[in-house]
Amino acid sequence: MFESAELEHAIDKARFEEELPKLRTELLDAQFDLIESKQFPVILIVAGMEGTGVIDALTSAHKVLDARHVVTFALDTPTPEEAERPRMWRFWRVLPPKGEIGIYVGSWYSAPLTNRVLDKTSDAQFEQQLDAIKRFETMLATEGALILKFWLHLSKDDQKKRLKKLKKSERTRWRIEESPWGGSKRYREVKTAAEHMMRITGTDQAPWIPVNAANNYYRSLTVGKTILNAIRSRLEQPQTTEAPPVAAPVGTPDIDQTTLLSTLDLTLNLEKDDYKKQLSHYQNRLNELVWSKKFKKRSLVLVFEGNDAAGKGGSIRRLIEFLDPRRYRVNQFAAPSDEEKAQPYLWRFWRRLPRRGHIAIFDRSWYGRVLVERVEGFCAEADWRRAYNEINDFEKEMTEAGSIVIKFWLTIDKDEQERRFKARGETGYKRYKITDEDWRNREKWGEYAEAVCDLIDLTSTSVAPWVLVEANDKYHARVKVLKTVCEQIEKSL
C-alpha cells in the first residue's frame, strides 16, 4: 500500500519555486469558484508518520489558500463541553459549511489509530471503529462533501533522519516529545495500523492518498495539486438532480393488514382519579431520578413523534411539569436556517445534544427525514433510504456516550384525529389552529402508516427502542410515557 509512497522523489527548490506561483494561483481561483458556488464543503484530513511534518503541510496549505474560508481543526484534549457529549460532537461542531474548506490535523482517525498502535485495542475493535468512521464519511460524502485524506509517509530510514533533525532544534523538539507514538520506535506498528486503516476506510468517496513526505517540496506540490484537481473536477461535474438507483422497497409487503400499528389496543384508557395518582407518582419519581448522583454522569434524549394531534405537546408538558428547567431543553424544528442548510442533514440535531446530567426533548426530530420528507417527496428516495442507517449510527453515538435514548410514537386512529381537529377548530386558541395542511396530511394516512412501520422496524434498537403509545386516551398516553421514562432510567442507572 505504501509502495509508491516510498519511491524517492527529487524535486529541488528551483523546481518548487518555479511551480509554486502557478499552483497557488490556480488553487486560489478554484477556491474562489468554490466559495461563489457554495456547492459543497471540502474536508481535508492530514495524518501521517511521525516526523512527516503534518503541521508544516497544514501551514503550507494555509499559505496557498484564502485563509478566510478555511477552518482548521487540531485535535486537542477535549474541553468538558466536548467530553460530556458523544465522541463525534466535537467534529460536527467544526464541520465546514458548503463553500468552505475544513482541514483536520488530528481527526476522527487519531484516537483509533493511536490506541491500536499502543495495543490498547485489538484488531477487531480497531476494525469496528474504522467501520463506523467509514459509515460517517460515506454519509458526509453522500450529503455532498468532497473528502480527501492524506497520509504523509516516510520510509524507516527517512523517518530516523527526520526525527534526528527535529530533535536538534529547540523549536521543533516538542513535536517529538508530545508525540503519542514515541518517535520511530513503533514504526512497524504504525505502518501496519495505517495500512489497515487505509484499506478499510479508503473509498471512492473518501480516498486515502499516501504521499511520500521525505522531500518537502514534493510533498507540498503533490498535496496542493491533488486538492486542486479534486476541487476543479468536482466543480465541473454537472450538478445532478437525478437520484441514484435504489434497492427493493423497505419493509415487507402488508399482505393481511396486520401491522405494528393495527395491533395496538387503542381502547386502553385510565380513569381521571387513577390518572392523577399515577401522574403525580411518576412525576415525583422522575424528579428524584434526575436529581440522583448517578444521573449526573448520564444524559437523557427523548424523541416524540406521532400523528398530528396525537398529544405530543401535552405529554411533554406533563413530563417536564416538575422538572428543574435548568436541566432540560425542549427542541422543536421549523424550516432549517441557512446555516443549517449549508450542513449535512443531521447537523442541526447534533447541535442540540445534551451535556451530562441534562435532558434534551425533541418534539419531532431527525425522523422527519423518513416521515414527512419521505411521504411528501421533500427529499430523494435515495436520501431517505440511507437515513435509517445514518440515524442508527447517530443514536449509537449517543448511547455509547452514556445517553439514555427513548423514542415515543403516539398513535391515534383516524376518527379520533378528526374529533380532535374539529375540537381544535372550535377553541379559538390560535396556537391550536388547524391548517389546511393538517387536513391534507390526513389524506396520506396510509402512506404515513407505512412509513411509520418501516421506521420502527428499521430503527428500533435495543439501545434506542421505540415505544408505541396508544394515545386515543390522553390519560393513558401521558402516564405510559412518564412511566416508561422512569423505568428506562432506572434500568440504565
Next chain:
Amino acid sequence: MFESAELEHAIDKARFEEELPKLRTELLDAQFDLIESKQFPVILIVAGMEGTGVIDALTSAHKVLDARHVVTFALDTPTPEEAERPRMWRFWRVLPPKGEIGIYVGSWYSAPLTNRVLDKTSDAQFEQQLDAIKRFETMLATEGALILKFWLHLSKDDQKKRLKKLKKSERTRWRIEESPWGGSKRYREVKTAAEHMMRITGTDQAPWIPVNAANNYYRSLTVGKTILNAIRSRLEQPQTTEAPPVAAPVGTPDIDQTTLLSTLDLTLNLEKDDYKKQLSHYQNRLNELVWSKKFKKRSLVLVFEGNDAAGKGGSIRRLIEFLDPRRYRVNQFAAPSDEEKAQPYLWRFWRRLPRRGHIAIFDRSWYGRVLVERVEGFCAEADWRRAYNEINDFEKEMTEAGSIVIKFWLTIDKDEQERRFKARGETGYKRYKITDEDWRNREKWGEYAEAVCDLIDLTSTSVAPWVLVEANDKYHARVKVLKTVCEQIEKSL
C-alpha cells in the same frame, strides 16, 4: 424602593386556581403571536432574596409557557470555553433570537451583586459594573429586545420563616447550602446592594420589577401578568420605521481640510531588500511571541479595515505566513445569516472571539456599522451613532479578559486606488475582479474619509488603539503592521 414589595398580599389557593387557567391561555396566545411575528426577543431576568424561590418562579414560568420556545440560562461555574473568553461571552451565546424567550436565573447581575454583598468590591467598583450592565441592556433594548427584570423580595421576618422551612426538607436544603450569601445573615447587605443595583440599572427600557414573594400565589400571578402585559403591549405597538432624533453631528467640522488622514505621509516606502529582511525578522519574532508561555494566558484580536484595494488581504497573508494555523482564524463577514439577523448586531462578532492562546483576525469587522452602513444608509442614523459607544464597550470587554486588541486602518490615496483597480481588472484572476460597486464606492471617497476620521476619533482608546498605516507602498504597510503587532504584544506580555 421595596415599600410596595413589602406589603402583605393575601391571595389564596382558590383565587389562584381560578385565575391561573385564564392567565395561562392568554400567555400562550401572546407567546404564539410573538413566535409568529418574530419581531423581538424577550429577556427575563429573575433574581431575588434568598428563600424567595427563584427556581420555583422559573419552574412556574416554564409551566405556563410553550417550553419549545424558551431558553433557560442558569449561572453555573463557567466552562473553560467560557472562562477563556470575555465575561459576557457566555451570556451572548445564549441570547434568545427574535420570537423566543430567554429566562436568566443567574445573569450578568449575579457576580457583581454577590461580590458587593460579600464586600469583595467597593461601592465605586460596584457602580462601575452596574453602569456597564446598563449600557449593555440599553444596547439590547435598542436592538429591539423586551427586557423585564424581576426582583423577588421578602421582608426580614418572612425570609426567616422561609429559610427555616427550606432547611427542614431534604429536598430543598441544598438551596440554602449552595447559597453564596449565607442565608438571612446578610439581609441588610443584600437589601442595600439590591436597592443600589435597581436604582442604577432600572431604566424605561429594562425596568426592575420588585415583587413580594412571601405569597407564592401572589408571586406567580404577578410575574405572569407582568410578562403578559409587556409582550402584549409591545406586540400592539406600531412597528416604527422612523428613527429617533439624533444629536448634533459626530466629529468637528473640517474647516481647513486637515484631517487625520490628510496628514499621513503616503510616500513612506521600503526597498525590496530591506522589506525582505524586516519581514522575515518580524515574522520570526511574532512566531516566538505566540509560542511564549505568557501568551498562553492572553489572546490577540486584530482588526483590518481600510480603503478598497488598500492591501488588507496581503498584509494578513504576510502576518500569518509562518504562524501555526491551529492558533489563528481569519474571519470575513458576508451578508449575515438568518440566525445572525435574529440577534443584535454585534452577535456575529462575539461568536468569533478567540480562546486564550489564540488569535482572531478580522478582515473587515464590526466597524462596518459606522463605515459602509453609515455611508450607504444601510442602517438608521441613530443606529450607527450609538454604535461607537457599543463598540468601545465591546472592545473593553475583550481587553479586560486579557485580549490584546489592535486595529489597523490601511490608507491609500485615490490615485493609487485607481491604479490598483485597473491593474486588477487586467489580471484575470476572478478573485480580484473589480465590480461596479467598487467603482461606485470611490465616488463617495469624501464621505468615507469623514466616517473614518470619526471612527478613529471616537473608538481609538488606549487599550484598543487604531494604527493608521500608510499603504501606498505595500512593503511599508506590511512591515508596519507586523512590527506593530510584535511591539504591542511585547508591551502587553
